[in-house]
Amino acid sequence: MKRAPAPPPDSVALTVRALTGLKEIGAAAWDACALSPETLAAGDETFNPFVSHAFLSALEESGCVSRKTGWLPLHVAVERDGQILGLAPCYLKSHSQGEYVFDHGWADAYERAGGSYYPKLQVSVPFTPVTGPRFLIAPGADAAEATAGLVAGLRALRAETEASSIHVTFMQEAEWERAGAAGFLKRTDQQFHWENAGYATFDDFLDALASRKRKTIRRERRDALGPGITIEPLTGSDLTEAVWDAFFAFYMDTGARKWGRPYLNRRFFSILSERMADRVLLVMARRGDTYIAGAINLIGDTALYGRNWGCVEDHPFLHFEVCYYQAIEFAIARGLKRVEAGAQGEHKLARGYRPALMHSAHDIADPALRRAVAAYLQRERAHVAEAVDALDTLTPFRRACPDAPES
Numbered sequence: 001m002k003r004a005p006a007p008p009p010d011s012v013a014l015t016v017r018a019l020t021g022l023k024e025i026g027a028a029a030w031d032a033c034a035l036s037p038e039t040l041a042a043g044d045e046t047f048n049p050f051v052s053h054a055f056l057s058a059l060e061e062s063g064c065v066s067r068k069t070g071w072l073p074l075h076v077a078v079e080r081d082g083q084i085l086g087l088a089p090c091y092l093k094s095h096s097q098g099e100y101v102f103d104h105g106w107a108d109a110y111e112r113a114g115g116s117y118y119p120k121l122q123v124s125v126p127f128t129p130v131t132g133p134r135f136l137i138a139p140g141a142d143a144a145e146a147t148a149g150l151v152a153g154l155r156a157l158r159a160e161t162e163a164s165s166i167h168v169t170f171m172q173e174a175e176w177e178r179a180g181a182a183g184f185l186k187r188t189d190q191q192f193h194w195e196n197a198g199y200a201t202f203d204d205f206l207d208a209l210a211s212r213k214r215k216t217i218r219r220e221r222r223d224a225l226g227p228g229i230t231i232e233p234l235t236g237s238d239l240t241e242a243v244w245d246a247f248f249a250f251y252m253d254t255g256a257r258k259w260g261r262p263y264l265n266r267r268f269f270s271i272l273s274e275r276m277a278d279r280v281l282l283v284m285a286r287r288g289d290t291y292i293a294g295a296i297n298l299i300g301d302t303a304l305y306g307r308n309w310g311c312v313e314d315h316p317f318l319h320f321e322v323c324y325y326q327a328i329e330f331a332i333a334r335g336l337k338r339v340e341a342g343a344q345g346e347h348k349l350a351r352g353y354r355p356a357l358m359h360s361a362h363d364i365a366d367p368a369l370r371r372a373v374a375a376y377l378q379r380e381r382a383h384v385a386e387a388v389d390a391l392d393t394l395t396p397f398r399r400a401c402p403d404a405p406e407s
Helices: 027-034 053-061 104-112 143-161 173-181 202-207 211-224 241-259 266-279 318-334 346-351 367-392
Strands: 014-019 071-073 075-080 083-088 090-093 120-123 165-168 185-195 229-234 280-287 290-299 303-311 338-340 354-364
Touching (some): 053 266, 104 367, 143 354, 211 346, 229 318, 241 266, 266 290, 280 318, 318 338, 354 367
Parallel strands (some): 303 338
Antiparallel strands (some): 090 120, 185 354
16 A cells, blocks of 8 residues: 555645555445446446456456556545545556557657656556546545545656656546646547447347448348358356357457457456456357357446457458447347447448547646647647548438438
């Protein structure tokens, strides 16, 4: 347990602690903040699986998150008289891998100028490009006061660890606005999400698309299920160790091809299954008696979150079926508002996913680097806004005008 050197300014009754792991705080205390009405008020989710104690502690206990992997836990806790007012999932980073909000250019420029960009503080869910709360407020606490305490605590921790910067990534928009008001630099990016317009069936969704796009999706779904290929959605007690063995082989193959070293180890998936099986959806493809592909999703109360995919056999359109169309069917059946299909991928547009803004905030100690990054982010935000507007015109949905012919 590490104590920051000074209490937050203007809040002398508050104290700040840096927790060197979730073992220092019980699941009940953490989840009380992570899932409180005060925390969730900034978004529309009533249960975000990624900020739960079960998910974050699985990363730590499996060794995926540790000093050795460059993700040293230093979670920030703000307290008054021993009572927690707020928490932030925070890590001391020695690199910029596994974040999905890219600052490699900032690091390179700063180090070429003679600075030391690492270590840095990362307030996020490791390896997870999913929007969710980052400032976790205790039930009944004043959100403004707790947020101010967390910001001040993070800055004190940055000074103590001699970190160059603080990066709060994939945060909720309301938190982003509050961070901006506290002096953080504001950044945007975009992903592709599927929105449920009250569809009762997958065919209802298809009916909202232009005729040619409907036909394309129907053909892709048909062709994905070649001879002997079937799809199995698995959750809860269906998630056996044998199933996880098969999925892990897919994950390792894709991870090794895409970024060289997959972030998650086999033990992580076993721990996740022990603690959150009912919040996990594995969509597995089988050819005969052999699993050949799969995708993992986590289930919130409002959204389905697509995470990792892999395969050991290549079949046309199987990726789209396993990752996108099955996710849409599940969301419709569960009455979920949306599917968040992870980072990047303009090919998702043709499958009914639309562009959505992502938000992050950055606090940089060096004034010269801060000025350079601020100027860059101003241009980047304008570019992202223009790109989102342009991409939204490329969706497969029928035109709003009833007299316009279908494309």
